[in-house]
Amino acid sequence: xxxxxxxxxxxxxxxxxxxxxxxxxxxxxxxxxxxxxxxxxxxxxxxxxxxxxxxxxxxxxxxxxxxxxxxxxxxxxxxxxxxxxxxxxxxxxxxxxxxxxxxxxxxxxxxxxxxxxxxxxxxxxxxxxxxxxxxxxxxxxxxxxxxxxxxxxxxxxxxxxxxxxxxxxxxxxxxxxxxxxxxxxxxxxxxxxxxxxxxxxxxxxxxxxxxxxxxxxxxxxxxxxxxxxxxxxxxxxxxxxxxxxxxxxxxxxxxxxxxxxxxxxxxxxxxxxxxxxxxxxxxxxxxxxxxxxxxxxxxxxxxxxxxxxxxxxxxxxxxxxxxxxxxxxxxxxxxxxxxxxxxxxxxxxxxxxxxxxxxxxxxxxxxxxxxxxxxxxxxxxxxxxxxxxxxxxxxxxxxxxxxxxxxxxxxxxxxxxxxxxxxxxxx
Numbered sequence: 001x002x003x004x005x006x007x008x009x010x011x012x013x014x015x016x017x018x019x020x021x022x023x024x025x026x027x028x029x030x031x032x033x034x035x036x037x038x039x040x041x042x043x044x045x046x047x048x049x050x051x052x053x054x055x056x057x058x059x060x061x062x063x064x065x066x067x068x069x070x071x072x073x074x075x076x077x078x079x080x081x082x083x084x085x086x087x088x089x090x091x092x093x094x095x096x097x098x099x100x101x102x103x104x105x106x107x108x109x110x111x112x113x114x115x116x117x118x119x120x121x122x123x124x125x126x127x128x129x130x131x132x133x134x135x136x137x138x139x140x141x142x143x144x145x146x147x148x149x150x151x152x153x154x155x156x157x158x159x160x161x162x163x164x165x166x167x168x169x170x171x172x173x174x175x176x177x178x179x180x181x182x183x184x185x186x187x188x189x190x191x192x193x194x195x196x197x198x199x200x201x202x203x204x205x206x207x208x209x210x211x212x213x214x215x216x217x218x219x220x221x222x223x224x225x226x227x228x229x230x231x232x233x234x235x236x237x238x239x240x241x242x243x244x245x246x247x248x249x250x251x252x253x254x255x256x257x258x259x260x261x262x263x264x265x266x267x268x269x270x271x272x273x274x275x276x277x278x279x280x281x282x283x284x285x286x287x288x289x290x291x292x293x294x295x296x297x298x299x300x301x302x303x304x305x306x307x308x309x310x311x312x313x314x315x316x317x318x319x320x321x322x323x324x325x326x327x328x329x330x331x332x333x334x335x336x337x338x339x340x341x342x343x344x345x346x347x348x349x350x351x352x353x354x355x356x357x358x359x360x361x362x363x364x365x366x367x368x369x370x371x372x373x374x375x376x377x378x379x380x381x382x383x384x385x386x387x388x389x390x391x392x393x394x395x396x397x398x399x400x401x402x403x404x405x406x407x408x409x410x411x412x413x414x415x416x417x418x419x420x421x422x423x424x425x426x427x
Contacts, residue, residue, distance in 0.1 A: 002383045006272045009264070010252070012245035013276065014237040016322070022279030029331035032343045033382075036350030040358060054133060055367050056408035063406065064126050067399075068145040071119035075152035078112040116153060120162070121396035123149040124169050125403050128373050131173035132180075133366075146170075161391035168380065172373035180360065180369055241322050242269065242276065270327075274383040277323050278332030285336055287317035294318070295333035295389040330382040333389055349386070353379065365409045374400055 109117075127146035131137060150162040237243040244252070244265050252261045292299040293311060304311050318324040318336070330349075334342030356375045359368040374397065378387030388394045 002272050002275050005268045006275055009268055009272075010244050010246045010249040011269075011272065012237075012243050012249075014241050014243060016241040016276065016280055017283055018276065018279050019283045022282040025282035025335070026275070026278055026329075026331055029334065029343060029346045032346040033331075033350035036347035036352075037354040038350075040351050040354035055365075055410060057129065057133065057403075057406075059408075060129070060403045060406040064122055064129065064399075064403065065145055067119050067122045068126055068149055071116055071122060071149040072152055074112040075116040075120060075149060075156050078110060078116055079152060079156040081110065081112070113156070116149075116156065117392060118395055120149040120153040121392050122399045123147060123153075123162075124166065124374075124396050125370070125399045127166060127170050128173045128370055128400070129403060131170060132177045132369050132373075165377065165381075165391055168377055169373050172376045172380075175376075176360070176369055176372045180366075240269075240326075242273075271383060274327050274329030274332065274385075277326045278329040278335075280321055280323055281328055281332040281335055284321050285317070287314060287336075289339045289341075290314050290337045292337050294328075294336045295386055296394050297389070297392055298394045327384045329384065330378075330386040330389070333386050349378075367404050367407050367409055370400060370404055370407075 123146050127142060130142045130146060147166060150166045153162045154160065237245075244261065249261070252264070256264070293303045293314060294300070300311065315324060328336065331342070331346060334345050338345055353375045356368065356371045359365070360372040374387070378390070381387075381390050384390060386393070388397065390396075
């Protein structure tokens, strides 16, 4: 999809070096991921479902509820003391923090912000748990405890990431539920919801998507500044190293108008930029391996408190390439953090993804289903960053793992994994 958009839309690269070598390296990292997945991918016959019995989530649910409520409280405090709904002020605060991160300085964030940073990702786990394991979904619980911390996180910081990830994770959770429980197995029998319940869920979903899109559009135009879309197109070439240019771009502006064309550019650039930035990194990055500082937010925060100059030197090597602040794709991140050893990390990521797929399709331990949406999202967003680097990804996965461990498994009859024919036997 990223490559298709890059080819079809009139993107024009400005002051960036894009090379064949960069695309070859990107292909090598992707091939490593696919190879790792292939080593563990079995041939599963159609509808060879495991027999599930629902895990006991009582302890996990209590923890998730408490953490979610606590997160909403501290984020509301941050929201009131910070931007208080002013998206322009929120953008300025984010810009100031980005400058502090570049210099390796402390971000100046409040205690409420730090606590919200560590607790708000619990909302993702709540969403997945509620959607997959509830025989009948409880919309209010999902909206308040799941979306609540994520919405407040976006409002307090002026960002779009938490909402985007929330909607995609919810979609993958629904897909996982449909795939896993398509057949009535063990004691799991999905009851058909009433029409009123279905209508309520659809209505809430549509309203949520409309509100989110309106919020995204508002943020984009605020960032365009007083000059609006026309002024933004004049500035982005030098600032971002890319713009819309040429006859096709002029035709789009004349037909659709500057505003719509600008929105198409911004939304598509968010998807495409990973390819461009990764190519720049593969081609031109000569700094030291950053060992997770670049790709994992929490690792960078810890490193700044230990040795701020250590972080600043590495950040400025990225700033000089005009890639600091842009999404580098998962594979550009792995290259910067681990150099060529990132190829092995990519293979390990592929292998782990395949393990989760295998367990969620064949194991009687239904807890594995909670990991499936996170792994699918990691693959979908690989054009943005690694799973651990996507919008506080390390903390997000930590809450998922804590929930997995706290849930008590109730094992039933399982499909014998030994009956599966692996694509390749590994010694």
